[in-house]
Amino acid sequence: MTPESLVRVEGVRKEFGAVVALEGATLDVDAGEIVALVGDNGAGKSTLVKCIAGVHAPTAGQILVQGRPVHFASPVDARGEGIEAVYQDLALADLQPVYMNVFLGRELVKGPLRRLDRVAMAATTQTLLDELDVRIDSPRRMTRDLSGGQRQGVAIARAVHWSRRLVLMDEPTAALGVEETRRVEEQIRRMRDRGRAILIVSHSLDQVFRLADRICVLRRGTQVGIRRTAETTGDEIVAMITGLR
Amino acid sequence: MRDPRRPVVYVAFALIFAFFALTLHDDGFLSRTNLVNIVRQTTPVTVMAVAVVFVFSAGEIDLSIGSVVALSALATADVMQTHSAVLAVAAGLGVGIGVGIVNGLFVTMLRLPSFLVTLATMGVVAGLARSITNLESVAVESSSFIKLFGSGDVGPIPGLAFWAAGTVAIGYFVFGHTRFGAHVLATGDNAGAARVAGIRVDRVKFGVLVLSGGAAAVAGILYTGRLQGASYTVGDQALLTVIAAVVLGGTSLFGGKGSVIGALFGSLIMGVLTNGLILWGLSASEQLIAQGVLLLLAISLTMRVPRDELR
Numbered sequence: 001m002t003p004e005s006l007v008r009v010e011g012v013r014k015e016f017g018a019v020v021a022l023e024g025a026t027l028d029v030d031a032g033e034i035v036a037l038v039g040d041n042g043a044g045k046s047t048l049v050k051c052i053a054g055v056h057a058p059t060a061g062q063i064l065v066q067g068r069p070v071h072f073a074s075p076v077d078a079r080g081e082g083i084e085a086v087y088q089d090l091a092l093a094d095l096q097p098v099y100m101n102v103f104l105g106r107e108l109v110k111g112p113l114r115r116l117d118r119v120a121m122a123a124t125t126q127t128l129l130d131e132l133d134v135r136i137d138s139p140r141r142m143t144r145d146l147s148g149g150q151r152q153g154v155a156i157a158r159a160v161h162w163s164r165r166l167v168l169m170d171e172p173t174a175a176l177g178v179e180e181t182r183r184v185e186e187q188i189r190r191m192r193d194r195g196r197a198i199l200i201v202s203h204s205l206d207q208v209f210r211l212a213d214r215i216c217v218l219r220r221g222t223q224v225g226i227r228r229t230a231e232t233t234g235d236e237i238v239a240m241i242t243g244l245r
Numbered sequence: 246m247r248d249p250r251r252p253v254v255y256v257a258f259a260l261i262f263a264f265f266a267l268t269l270h271d272d273g274f275l276s277r278t279n280l281v282n283i284v285r286q287t288t289p290v291t292v293m294a295v296a297v298v299f300v301f302s303a304g305e306i307d308l309s310i311g312s313v314v315a316l317s318a319l320a321t322a323d324v325m326q327t328h329s330a331v332l333a334v335a336a337g338l339g340v341g342i343g344v345g346i347v348n349g350l351f352v353t354m355l356r357l358p359s360f361l362v363t364l365a366t367m368g369v370v371a372g373l374a375r376s377i378t379n380l381e382s383v384a385v386e387s388s389s390f391i392k393l394f395g396s397g398d399v400g401p402i403p404g405l406a407f408w409a410a411g412t413v414a415i416g417y418f419v420f421g422h423t424r425f426g427a428h429v430l431a432t433g434d435n436a437g438a439a440r441v442a443g444i445r446v447d448r449v450k451f452g453v454l455v456l457s458g459g460a461a462a463v464a465g466i467l468y469t470g471r472l473q474g475a476s477y478t479v480g481d482q483a484l485l486t487v488i489a490a491v492v493l494g495g496t497s498l499f500g501g502k503g504s505v506i507g508a509l510f511g512s513l514i515m516g517v518l519t520n521g522l523i524l525w526g527l528s529a530s531e532q533l534i535a536q537g538v539l540l541l542l543a544i545s546l547t548m549r550v551p552r553d554e555l556r
Binding site for chain 1: 418422423430435437442501
């Protein structure tokens with residue numbers, strides 16, 4: 001990888017008090033590429049994602065956006081660099097309409113009184129949902145009424161709309177059924193085709209091999225290696241995850 | 246967006262109004278004087294209810310509003326003994342906003358539940374209200390103050406109606422049509438989601454608590470204008486009445502959902518009910534029982550979670 005890659009993580013380390021959650025990870029993600037992050041529970045996957053998302057500040061190491069070092073004090077800073085996250089626990093406000101979730105915290109306003117522009121937000125949301133093939137009958141529907149897959153579709157639509165560079169996804173299909181998982185995977189591919197870089201955490205190796213261009217393996221906070229999906233096998237990845245060979 | 250349980254408040258208002266109109270027809274329930282009286286009596290409750298819609302929608306609660314009404318009323322009346330009405334109103338408002346700031350700071354800086362913080366300030370403020378005038382009531386004589394905040398009329402319409410209408414209009418706009426309103430709802434709905442979306446959740450919580458403190462102060466000033474004086478008993482039942490009004494109006498105590506227009510109608514229901522029960526000859530204690538029963542009925546109808554929704 002060139003040092004000018006879209007987003008580069010360099011020796012990122014994270015300690016929580018005396019506990020080292022992540023020894024040090026170095027990883028490049030480029031535009032139009034899906035990179036999977038795999039490893040057992042406690043391997044440090046979510047910690048790494050949260051460092052890039054601005055939720056955690058790394059104890060050491062740095063994050064570079066197109067070669068430029070950045071420091072995220074909060075997710076707002078990360079978003080300022082075009083990095084969006086889709087969280088495992090579906091960070092949606094249930095009692096609000098779908099379009100409000102897409103525009104949460106960044107609502108559109110119009111006129112001198114800065115009135116909410118609900119019409120524009122609903123229309124933009126409808127376009128996004130159509131492009132991603134998220135099937136929801138109306139962007140004005142209350143989010144609580146959606147299925148798990150539809151909800152994940154909303155979270156993805158939000159990430160697509162606001163991300164300019166990288167979308168982070170922590171177990172995006174963990175709570176979904178087979179058909180819904182297939183649909184969300186299709187949405188992830190569509191995001192890649194629109195030029196986003198995608199870093200996805202997944203427990204499902206099948207999914208990783210279906211989606212990812214490269215696979216980064218973590219074990220107990222240590223980066224074990226990175227493989228091109230086309231040049232590796234499930235057995236090799238499993239061996240790397242477990243440390244057994 | 247549409248919740249099937251929401252129209253309950255409008256139907257309830259129509260039914261209760263019709264019921265009293267029929268049964269109390271001969272007692273002058275529908276007379277102009279009586280209807281104007283209902284408006285006058287409900288205005289302070291409406292003002293507070295609008296603010297409490299914001300508080301509940303943000304997932305918080307403010308138990309101190311009743312005490313703030315009393316202390317603000319007394320501060321206003323007391324300052325007016327020796328100073329101008331303008332300064333007196335500023336003092337009254339300052340008390341309410343000050344208590345709101347204290348509530349907000351404890352809730353956001355120390356991350357304490359607003360239920361406990363405002364339970365404590367409710368006690369402190371009630372005690373202050375009793376002590377600053379040694380339980381004495383204070384009369385107000387400024388006729389311009391009384392006109393503006395109490396008995397004044399604009400043509401055939403009582404001046405207090407404008408206070409209620411103005412508060413509802415502003416509250417409706419801010420709640421439903423501004424980013425602040427959207428952030429209040431998001432905070433009460435899912436504070437974690439709101440936070441990662443960049444919404445300053447603490448600022449929202451602080452804001453709604455200052456808002457309810459300020460609204461309670463305005464209510465205290467309006468009571469002072471209507472009663473032409475203040476005492477520590479002003480606002481005694483305000484907390485129960487306001488919460489009943491807001492909940493009747495379809496606002497969720499758990500946040501994320503609220504209605505300003507619903508709260509207005511909730512407040513009108515409480516006003517009509519009190520008025521009708523007085524005309525029926527019920528005593529103050531019996532009215533209190535009736536209000537409590539209505540609140541129970543209201544929450545049973547509007548807040549009960551259907552079994553299949555329990556998760």
